Amino acid sequence: MHVNMDGQGPLHAQLTRALKAAMFAGRLGEGGRLPATRQLARELGLSRNTVLAAYEQLRAEGFVRGQVGSGSFVTPPVKPEALPSPAQVEHPPQSAFARRGRRFHDHATMPGRATPGMRYAFSYGVPYTNxxxxxxxxxxxxxxxxxxxxxxxxxxxxxxxxxxxxxxxxxxxxxxxxxxxxxxxxxxxxxxxxxxxxxxxxxxxxxxxxxxxxxxxxxxxxxxxxxxxxxxxxxxxxxxxxxxxxxxxxxxxxxxxxxxxxxxxxxxxxxxxxxxxxxxxxxxxxxxxxxxxxxxxxxxxxxxxxxxxxxxxxxxxxxxxxxxxxxxxxxxxxxxxxxxxxxxxxxxxxxxxxxxxxxxxxxxxxxxxRHLRRAGRALLERRGALLAALSRELGDALHVADSRAGMHLVAWLRRADPEQGNALILAAREKGLDLYSIAPYYQRPPPQAGLLMGFASMSVAEIEQAVQVFATCMRERGLA
Ligand SMILES: Cc1ncc(COP(=O)(O)O)c(C=O)c1O
Structure with a gap:
């Protein structure tokens, strides 16, 4: 009989896996008799104890039935499709906690989550490092x-x-x-x-x-x-x-x-x-x-x-x-x-x-x-660059809520409602710029479009280029 041992771990475990694979592949079908232990040991150059241990394991897991001496037979069903794959089973929530988890937090749509492959991102949550x-x-x-x-x-x-x-x-x-x-x-x-x-x-x-x-x-x-x-x-x-x-x-x-x-x-x-x-x-x-x-x-x-x-x-x-x-x-x-x-x-x-x-x-x-002092200087410079570029490129199309602190600011789009704001975000993505709506940070989102703009992770040059892309999108959509 041909079995394929994978060389990983003890011999009896390798043989157990190889025999299961033979069953799954249909080479050892339902009701089929496993070779006698002495014979298989001889064929494979293994000790009889190794083969006995593998058969015992298969018996314990329910893959074969019968006794040593009277023969071991493959039991049904052992087809791989018949084995449940845990990943495919979606259970309803099992507890009130799980139910609230599904209701209140959707992992797929976390606000501020970065879109892959963007050239620039005003992401919030990515800090300044060096x-x-x-x-x-x-x-x-x-x-x-x-x-x-x-x-x-x-x-x-x-x-x-x-x-x-x-x-x-x-x-x-x-x-x-x-x-x-x-x-x-x-x-x-x-x-x-x-x-x-x-x-x-x-x-x-x-x-x-x-x-x-x-x-x-x-x-x-x-x-x-x-x-x-x-x-x-x-x-x-x-x-x-x-x-x-x-x-x-x-x-x-x-x-x-x-x-x-x-x-x-x-x-x-x-x-x-x-x-x-x-x-x-x-x-x-x-x-x-x-x-x-x-x-x-x-x-x-x-x-x-x-x-x-x-x-x-x-x-x-x-x-x-x-x-x-x-x-x-x-x-x-x-x-x-x-x-x-x-x-x-x-x-x-x-x-x-x-x-x-x-x-x-x-x-x-x-x-x-020392790092805080260095980060403070870098953030001050980046914030200054962002404020200057927004004012130069977009002027009164924006109202910027400046707090002279932190690593983000909020820019309100004076001429856009939330729907227009979302369309702008999609258009900017087409040009490689990730923008983030302020709406998810409200329980009752306001009627005006706003953006949460993080500036910690971009250099001054990147901030200036990103604002140019932002301004182009705003003009193309008649918002500036
Ligand atoms: C208001 C606020 N609190 C706390 C945090 C930080 O949370 P954590 O300490 O769990 O990373 C953030 C990060 O974005 C935040 O914006």
Missing amino acids: PALTTAWARELGRAAAYTPPNYPMTQGLPALREAVCDYLARRRGVRAAPADVLIVAGTQQAMALTARVLLDVGESAVLEEPHYTAMREVLQIHGAQVEAVEVDAHGLRLDRLPAAPPKLVCVTPSHQFPSGVVMSLERRLELLAYASRHDCWIFEDDYDGEFRYDAQPLAALRSLDRDGRVVYVGTFSKALFPSLRLGYLVMPPGLQRDYLNAKWQDDFGSSAIEQAALANFMADGGFE
């Missing part, structure tokens, strides 16, 4: 990989990183926290998911700013929260528009409202804190890009004014370094440490110790802040 950062980070990672103990990391995060974060927060964000208050998380995304679990029961209400970071809304909705987006004015979240029944959680971006760019005024901050204390509600402060301000010192975080312990402060390394790192930090309100640690433990036991150790060292030896 060769100096890549080299320094590779060195830190290599060192950390060599010295980090291989056991499970502390759930709360490496003490060295929590200390470095506290030092950074005190100096740059005005937040006074002890390492015991800090939880290292896998980015803002995990911070939000843990917060939802720690603070909200299914059906409880949460307020977001309108517009807002879409992933935040989706995490809350999938958790089962009742989410309401509340308008923002020039001072930040409008407290007079909060629902009559106070929400359990209010999520804000006070340093640089996402995506409109508004900075929450001091008066509004104090009012929000007073509201939270009065109504026993929690505030989630998402300080996603607070380190990049171009006109003045960064504003102190809302958490620095919090006297009653209502603010969950969250920072991320996705903007200051890069999002593939998946590291961020959460300053837990007093009294909630136990619940946050439980939630983090359930999720993943703790974040990767090697990346944490590398980052702790990068922060302690000054590399992180």
Whole structure:
């Protein structure tokens, strides 16, 4: 009998696979008798024990029946088509959580997702990096990989990183926290998911700013929260528009409202804190890009004014370094440490110790802040180039909401409704330029077309060329 052994692993396993292949190919059909073990061992130059082990395995898996001595016979059915392919089976959602996941988050249409093959992209979420950062980070990672103990990391995060974060927060964000208050998380995304679990029961209400970071809304909705987006004015979240029944959680971006760019005024901050204390509600402060301000010192975080312990402060390394790192930090309100640690433990036991150790060292030896200074200068230059090119090429066809901070701006198309805006995006793609609508960042999208324009990942020259393509598309469609 001819069998084809693949040379991978122990001989009995190879023979088992080869006999199955012969069955699938129809060379050993249903009811057919397998050769006697002694005979097959002789033919193949194998020991009889190897053949016996393979037959035993086939019997255990139900491919053959019968006993040693009385013959082994192929059992039906063994055709490959008959074996179910898990990928082909689409089950209905198996839980309320899965049902909400399908309803509220469509993985295929994430806002800001890059279109492949574009020459230019005003993508948001791709940060500024440079060769100096890549080299320094590779060195830190290599060192950390060599010295980090291989056991499970502390759930709360490496003490060295929590200390470095506290030092950074005190100096740059005005937040006074002890390492015991800090939880290292896998980015803002995990911070939000843990917060939802720690603070909200299914059906409880949460307020977001309108517009807002879409992933935040989706995490809350999938958790089962009742989410309401509340308008923002020039001072930040409008407290007079909060629902009559106070929400359990209010999520804000006070340093640089996402995506409109508004900075929450001091008066509004104090009012929000007073509201939270009065109504026993929690505030989630998402300080996603607070380190990049171009006109003045960064504003102190809302958490620095919090006297009653209502603010969950969250920072991320996705903007200051890069999002593939998946590291961020959460300053837990007093009294909630136990619940946050439980939630983090359930999720993943703790974040990767090697990346944490590398980052702790990068922060302690000054590399992180050197990078922030370099990134700040580059972003200032890129933002200036974008503003100048938009004003030169498109003038009053656009209204640009400039916040003098961060890595994006919002451009409203004065003469376009959302449908015309979408047509413009498609036309720009034809010319190799990726543009992103502002609409997905709203619960109730506005009647005017707007674009979220990220500028961190393009050089000044690329920004200028991309704006030329943008302006051509605008003129061709009569929008400028
Ligand atoms: C408002 C806002 N928060 C947070 C983040 C970062 O999320 P993460 O830390 O999960 O990467 C982003 C990134 O795009 C953002 O725009």
